[in-house]
Amino acid sequence: MHAVIPYVIASLLFALGVYGVLRRRNAILVLMAVELMLNAVNLILVAADATVRAVLDGVAPEAWAYPVPEPRSGAIFALFIIVLAAAEVGVGLAIVLQYYRLHKAVVIDEVVLDEHDHEKQVTG
Template sequence: MHVTIAYVIAAALFGLGVYGVVRRRNAILALMAVELMLNAVNLVLVTADVSLRSALRGVPGEAWANPSSQPGSGGVFALFVIVLAAAEVGVGLAIILQFYRMRGAVALDEVPLDQERVSE
């Protein structure tokens, strides 16, 4: 498989994620679009790791160029992005749930960003 195919798929996924964040009114769907963008980044990280390892396989003498001496760094970065995405989903869903309890809806258009807090 050509590396270009994976990059084009990742760009399409990232574009769909950006479109979902910009156009969606529902907060949960916006979080799903952010997850789609993070998965596109994971695809780019793993693809770049595989393609660079295959390109550096013939370079002698340097420790960073020897693919067998280091674990897959793209996969490690992708794992960190997955952990970050899990934390983002947990915090994001907690915020959305609290907002739903307060307002009764999760529409992003109805979120008052400039309203001051009213003390009771």
């Protein structure tokens, strides 16, 4: 497989995620768009690790300008991002569900942060 393909796919996923965050009004869909962006970063990390390892495969470690990298360091970083994404989804979904219980809507444009602002909007 050519080394450019994962980078192009990751950039398309990241762009789709940015579009989803900027364009969507539903909080659940915004969380899904953030997940797309995190998965694009995971793909870049793993592809970069594989690319660097393929390039440095025939080179003696003494000739490297940097210390020998840990094996599969891109996958290790991707694992940390997956854990971070799971925590983000758990907390974000809990906040969205609590807001839905209170206000019966998850449209981001209608989110009211202060009760006094809500009273001003209702009374007009």
